[in-house]
Amino acid sequence: MPCIPATKAGRRYVYRLAPTMAIYLVFLFIAQWSFHHLHPTGFIVYVLAVLPALPLIGSLIVVGLYITEESDEFERSILVQSMLWGFGGTLAVTTIWGFLEDFAKAPHISTFYVYVFFWIFMGIAQPFIRMRYQ
Amino acid sequence: MKNRLRILRAEHSWSQADLAERLEVSRQSVNAIETGKFDPSLPLAFKLARLFNSPIESIFTDEE
Numbered sequence: 001m002p003c004i005p006a007t008k009a010g011r012r013y014v015y016r017l018a019p020t021m022a023i024y025l026v027f028l029f030i031a032q033w034s035f036h037h038l039h040p041t042g043f044i045v046y047v048l049a050v051l052p053a054l055p056l057i058g059s060l061i062v063v064g065l066y067i068t069e070e071s072d073e074f075e076r077s078i079l080v081q082s083m084l085w086g087f088g089g090t091l092a093v094t095t096i097w098g099f100l101e102d103f104a105k106a107p108h109i110s111t112f113y114v115y116v117f118f119w120i121f122m123g124i125a126q127p128f129i130r131m132r133y134q
Numbered sequence: 135m136k137n138r139l140r141i142l143r144a145e146h147s148w149s150q151a152d153l154a155e156r157l158e159v160s161r162q163s164v165n166a167i168e169t170g171k172f173d174p175s176l177p178l179a180f181k182l183a184r185l186f187n188s189p190i191e192s193i194f195t196d197e198e
Binding site for chain 1 (some may be wrong): 160169
């Protein structure tokens with residue numbers, strides 16, 4: 001997770017994100033355990049499949065709240081620039097991988113990894129963006 | 135954008151951290167503004183002007 005400044009908004013971000021991630025782990029466990037042991041069918045399959053995604057969507061809302069609440073415009077700018085690199089990097093990798101799957105028989109990657117790529121690119125970009133201002 | 139923040143800060147014997155606390159921003163923010171690498175918004179520029187009791191144009195100049 002990219003480093004967040006020790007501002008009030010930054011602390012709120014951490015306090016909100018930590019339970020979101022804990023809920024994700026619980027929901028993931030519930031979904032995996034249910035599919036392995038209960039073999040659900042019908043509508044409940046969709047509910048259980050979507051369950052782990054809900055806290056991850058929540059984590060994106062937490063980031064949005066941080067941007068809204070952060071009064072330090074420099075820190076806000078750093079995070080927004082990092083997110084742009086996150087979006088750009090994710091789009092680049094998934095576009096390239098899509099063509100590799102279509103034309104070069106590359107193994108299929110779950111679209112869930114779009115979320116992972118976003119955080120990885122955002123996390124890598126942030127220290128470099130900070131360095132530009134030192 | 136060039137500015138006289140370092141001089142004004144020195145006149146008040148404030149560290150970057152002192153100024154950051156008064157502006158309610160991070161020390162990195164003060165450093166980025168002071169070195170001219172980050173241009174503050176108008177509200178933050180006015181806050182600086184009030185803090186140093188100087189007009190904005192005497193703190194910031196639009197030279198590159």
